[in-house]
Amino acid sequence: MPKNILHMLTPHKHVSPFDVNQALDAGYDSVTPYEQVELDEVADLVQDVIFSRPPDHGTSSAIFFGGDDAVLALDMIDTAKNALVPPFTCNIMADPAGSFTTAAAMVAKVEKALKEKSGTELKDTTIAVFGATGVVGYCAAVIAAMEGAKVKIVGYSGVARVQSRADEMKQRFDVDVEAVDGSSDEKNTAIIADVEVILSAAKAGVRVLSLDQLKSASKLLVAADVNAVPPLGLEGIDVMDDAAEIEGTKAVGIGALATGVFKSKTEYGLLRQMIDAEEGQVLDFRHAFELARKLVNEG
Ligand SMILES: NC(=O)c1ccc[n+]([C@@H]2O[C@H](COP(=O)([O-])OP(=O)(O)OC[C@H]3O[C@@H](n4cnc5c(N)ncnc54)[C@H](OP(=O)(O)O)[C@@H]3O)[C@@H](O)[C@H]2O)c1
Known part of the structure; x- marks a missing residue:
């Protein structure tokens, strides 16, 4: 089985320890931080991720965008999505400052x-x-x-x-x-x-x-x-x-x-969704709301 590897990118000096803990608790085998990442560096990093593994292992790799700017995180998601070269793929998610969840x-x-x-x-x-x-x-x-x-x-x-x-x-x-x-x-x-x-x-x-x-x-x-x-x-x-x-x-x-309880459950759930996915996932605050609504209604 391929390892589940999460590449955690932030435009800031540090990735969030909260997000690192959530990712490892959700089941990632490895979480690697990339700091002070600029938008125009995202595509190259994504292609380094996807070409390193055969396409049928693509969803075992994921990219997570942090930071504290919703619009920049959404731009990074779009850039990452456009950098995918099917059938080479990976999962993509953002939750800057925990804001989406x-x-x-x-x-x-x-x-x-x-x-x-x-x-x-x-x-x-x-x-x-x-x-x-x-x-x-x-x-x-x-x-x-x-x-x-x-x-x-x-x-x-x-x-x-x-x-x-x-x-x-x-x-x-x-x-x-x-x-x-x-x-x-x-x-x-x-x-x-x-x-x-x-x-x-x-x-x-x-x-x-x-x-x-x-x-x-x-x-x-x-x-x-x-x-x-x-x-x-x-x-x-x-x-x-x-x-x-x-x-x-x-x-x-x-x-x-x-x-906050449901914020954490939602972030954990989205990370887990990427680990369990058979097709590449691209997850932003709309997917977070869909999951949060389900979790809240289940109690
Ligand atoms: N419960 C949870 O699970 C959870 C998780 C994450 C965050 N949070 C909390 O959610 C809140 C927002 O987080 P964030 O990351 O979005 O924070 P943020 O980026 O710092 O934004 C805070 C907002 O408050 C505004 N603000 C600053 N001073 C103010 C004042 N005197 N009166 C009214 N508004 C003022 C800011 O305006 P400017 O544009 O002028 O700065 C900005 O719009 C924080 O209290 C944070 O601790 C809670």
Whole structure:
């Protein structure tokens, strides 16, 4: 049997130890880091991987892209895919800063809570995403928009940077996402007055909304926060909360660790999917959401 070998590429100085552990636990025999990799180096590395083994051993090799930039990771996936020379192949996956699997798990948890608590579908909601210039928020916004939700991405520093993210989402994924100005508490309170869902993916240790603000959001059904570092992103939602009632509201909250469990299961599951594959896999946040949704629904 050929060894299962994972080549882990990052544009950064280090690959993520989290990802290394996940890959070895999922069953890879070997994980090799490649650091400070640039986009124009990806094709040569991929071809070195695929030509070293006979085509029927292709799926025993895999390339994993890390980093902390969703768009660059997606560009690296596309470059790797285009560098394959059938029948020579390998598996390809990205999860920069754990963002693809975290965003997938967060949206899947919210989807389940919406259905169970109020019989509401994602597509029938308006969602405010905080932290959408970051990797997790960016992917969560795109997944929710692809599922048909009306998505607002909130810019804490004004509308300009989130507008350029919204334009990029339209160009790359053909989704319409509204950029809104969240540069003051008053503006954020006005934004959440009109939403059924809040996704909070801001920087670790940053409080995005107070409990009083959540209490004022009369349409709110579900709020999720992925920041596990105090102060938490959404006051009143504990890290362990798993569709727990938010005090003084009709809404339920999902905390960072309730999502984190499924984030880890999803990353492990995608790595395992590559090991078990008979045909080359190319896995991004859309595949992560498909798997996270299945895992969340199975409980
Ligand atoms: N629970 C889990 O399983 C899990 C897994 C991975 C990550 N996380 C958490 O998910 C969150 C997002 O991660 P990430 O990798 O996407 O982080 P990131 O790339 O640092 O992005 C964080 C976002 O927060 C924004 N931000 C910075 N300061 C802010 C402020 N004062 N108010 C509001 N927003 C602010 C950033 O804006 P700028 O563009 O200006 O920087 C960016 O949009 C973090 O809290 C991280 O710890 C959780």
